[in-house]
Amino acid sequence: MTRQIFLDTETTGLSAADGDRIVEVGCIELDNRRLSGRTLHHYVNPQRSSHPDAVRVHGITDEFLADKPPFSAIADELVEFVRGAEVIIHNAAFDVAFLDAEFTRLGKPKFSALASKVTDSLLMAREMFPGKANSLDALCKRLEVDNSHRELHGALLDAGLLAEVYLRMTRGQGSLVIDEGGSSSGPVRGDERVDLRALALPVLRASDAERAAHEAMLAELDKASGGKTLWRQQGGVPA
Template structure:
């Protein structure tokens, strides 16, 4: 399976107001392995960035002035993503901007040239409801270092997102010892973790003592034996 982890930077947040794509960064995965066949380009949007956007990405009009226009890189980008599944954080935003650029060139929408789109923000919200699920928050959650990310950059963000995506779709075994369970989150099939990779840490004496104190407190509260005592007394299967 060929997947392209993609990110863009733009002059603002709404293409209907004339905002344009100024950077595209892509990282290629084949069978969940990084290939190093990445795609990265800066683009001259032929307009200034809005102040809020400029504060995010730091790509000035002067820096972009000698970069190619989107029409000059469109075919190369199109060929690169052809037939791949795209992995994007907040996919409607990036897809909306890229399809806007395609429309300006009378090109058909991206959806007709790719095999599908995975929105990692939607997957993260399903996995972590009510939590912050920005790229930075997910890097923290999965232990991925983003200390070098001072400003947003399309290629850097795509590289970080690739690590996040691989982490969030790594999967989990069934609790049964003999059966591997297929799990899907947001339509994404999670891969099982080999049993040899599951580390079991027994409780320490202090932890066991603290657990016993908790059960004693529950016994006292119910003036008898709490249900956890009964569960502990059940014979092993």
Template structure:
């Protein structure tokens, strides 16, 4: 089973060194590349105002966020949800940097202690679509015909849901054949399992008659003669 978490964060600003904090986390779960609906969506009280430019992007006011717990009060829930999964984000270093900052402030080790692998869909897009400059989430939604008309402001859960669709679309060709083969093999295995012992034992055994045995012996002798007596079944070759 392959478990992946597509995630996004919203923050009070662009740099942790300026004291900025995470204010929203959205996570979407994929099991074997299929959406499960087991999502995680949390808001956090950053105990500070958002920078004006950041507020224009996400629209989450200080007053709205003040009703929610702080990040450290919800960190255990986050760890339990993400633990052991591959995590996927667009421009992942930004989100990972902020998460590590929050983990450190809460007295926890790096998020890499809980997550074995991260995948950056921005890097993936550059590899799959070389030469294209605009690789934002909106641009990728347009390219892969994913409806994002309801995305007026950035929201961590909405952006994660859109990114999950983009990721599946981007990698469909890469994974399609292996998934199809896997499904075909499963169907074949089901057919085999349906042949119970009684069915197998009931299959008739047909023995060769004397004419068929004689024809086979003549064919074997002709092969031995043509090969100079070096065939694998010639007794003299095996002592």
């Protein structure tokens, strides 16, 4: 069984090294690429004020957080929720730096020691879509994930959107939506085979103009990726 945790945080500012703190943490669990129904979500009193720019992003005010528990009160629950799972985070270096700082204050091991693996979905997206915008909003638009309800950043909401984006990037399942009968709305399982040998498929050759357009696109990808275009590396030739 493969257990994955999609995690997001919101913070008082941009720098854990300068003392900014976590104000919200949200996690969603998948087992074998399916929603398990288990989530973890907490607002956290950071014991300091949030930067106005951060509040404009997530909308979580100091007044709202005043009666919320400190990170020390939710740390053990987070540890148990994450322990041993692969953790997927968008721009993982940012969130992990904040989590490490919180755990260090409590004398606990660093966050990455809890997980079997930490996967940065932003790095994945940059490899898949070089030269493109790869924020979570941009990926939702590109991969047709509905984020119309996302007016402000929120840790649990963003963790759910990230799970949907990740599954579409890795093509394992078309959607997280489960119908009332318990079946997924994703594609046919990979072990269901269809015999295509009797089909006579036409071969359509590219025109000179199409070849030129293809070459121009590859040149742009080479420039954006520093010469890492997989088509060229694998010897691809336009038909």
